[in-house]
Amino acid sequence: NAGVMQNPRHLVRRRGQEARLRCSPMKGHSHVYWYRQLPEEGLKFMVYLQKENIIDESGMPKERFSAEFPKEGPSILRIQQVVRGDSAAYFCASSDQDLNTEAFFGQGTRLTVV
Amino acid sequence: GEDVEQSLFLSVREGDSSVINCTYTDSSSTYLYWYKQEPGAGLQLLTYIFSNMDMKQDQRLTVLLNKKDKHLSLRIADTQTGDSAIYFCAESMSTSYDKVIFGPGTSLSVIP
Numbered sequence: 001n002a003g004v005m006q007n008p009r010h011l012v013r014r015r016g017q018e019a020r021l022r023c024s025p026m027k028g029h030s031h032v033y034w035y036r037q038l039p040e041e042g043l044k045f046m047v048y049l050q051k052e053n054i055i056d057e058s059g060m061p062k063e064r065f066s067a068e069f070p071k072e073g074p075s076i077l078r079i080q081q082v083v084r085g086d087s088a089a090y091f092c093a094s095s096d097q098d099l100n101t102e103a104f105f106g107q108g109t110r111l112t113v114v
Numbered sequence: 115g116e117d118v119e120q121s122l123f124l125s126v127r128e129g130d131s132s133v134i135n136c137t138y139t140d141s142s143s144t145y146l147y148w149y150k151q152e153p154g155a156g157l158q159l160l161t162y163i164f165s166n167m168d169m170k171q172d173q174r175l176t177v178l179l180n181k182k183d184k185h186l187s188l189r190i191a192d193t194q195t196g197d198s199a200i201y202f203c204a205e206s207m208s209t210s211y212d213k214v215i216f217g218p219g220t221s222l223s224v225i226p
Contacts, residue, residue, distance in 0.1 A: 004156060033212060041218050044216075045213075048212035093211060107155055
C-alpha cells in the first residue's frame with residue numbers, strides 16, 4: 001500500500017512562472033490537506049479538500065494560489081506567477097475521514113523560486 | 115493567537131535520554147501530537163495525548179503534559195542514531211487536520 005505520493009520532490013521555477021504540485025493520497029483516502037513550511041517555521045495549513053470539493057481554504061493566500069482534487073487523479077496545488085516568497089516546502093496529507101483518523105503525510109515538494 | 119514553540123536544535127549522545135520541549139498558547143487544545151520527520155520523508159505520527167491526561171508512555175517514548183503551564187515534552191530513552199530526525203509538536207482543538215497547529219520542529223542530532 002503506497003503512502004501519500006507527492007511529485008515532484010524538488011521544483012525550481014523562475015519568478016513569474018507557474019508551479020504545479022501534485023499529491024496522490026493513500027489508496028481509499030478521500031480527504032486531502034495541503035500545508036506550507038517556511039524555513040524554521042512549522043507547517044501552516046493551507047487548504048482541505050474532499051473529492052471535487054474545497055472544504056476549508058482559510059489558509060490559502062487570496063491571490064495566485066488554487067487547489068483542486070478532481071474525481072479522478074491527484075490533488076493539484078497551483079501557484080501562478082510565483083515570487084521568491086513562495087519558496088518553501090509544501091506537504092500534502094490524506095485521511096479517509098475528517099474526524100478520528102490519522103492523516104498520513106507525503107514527503108513534500110520543495111519549491112525554489114529563482 | 116494560536117502558537118506552538120519549540121527550540122530548533124538538540125544534540126545528545128547515543129544511549130542518553132533526549133527531552134524535546136514544546137509550549138503552546140491555546141488553552142482549549144484537546145489533542146497534542148508529536149510527529150517525526152526523517153530526512154527526505156514525510157511526517158510520521160509518533161504519539162499523541164489528550165488534554166485530560168498527564169502522561170503517556172509507549173516503549174522508549176514518554177509524553178508529559180503540564181496543562182497549567184501549557185508545556186508538552188517528549189522524552190526518548192536510550193536514544194539511538196536512528197532517532198536523528200526533526201520532531202514536530204502540534205496541537206488541535208479537534209481531530210480535523212485543518213485545525214492542527216504545528217511547531218517549527220526540533221532537529222535532534224544523535225552523536226555516536
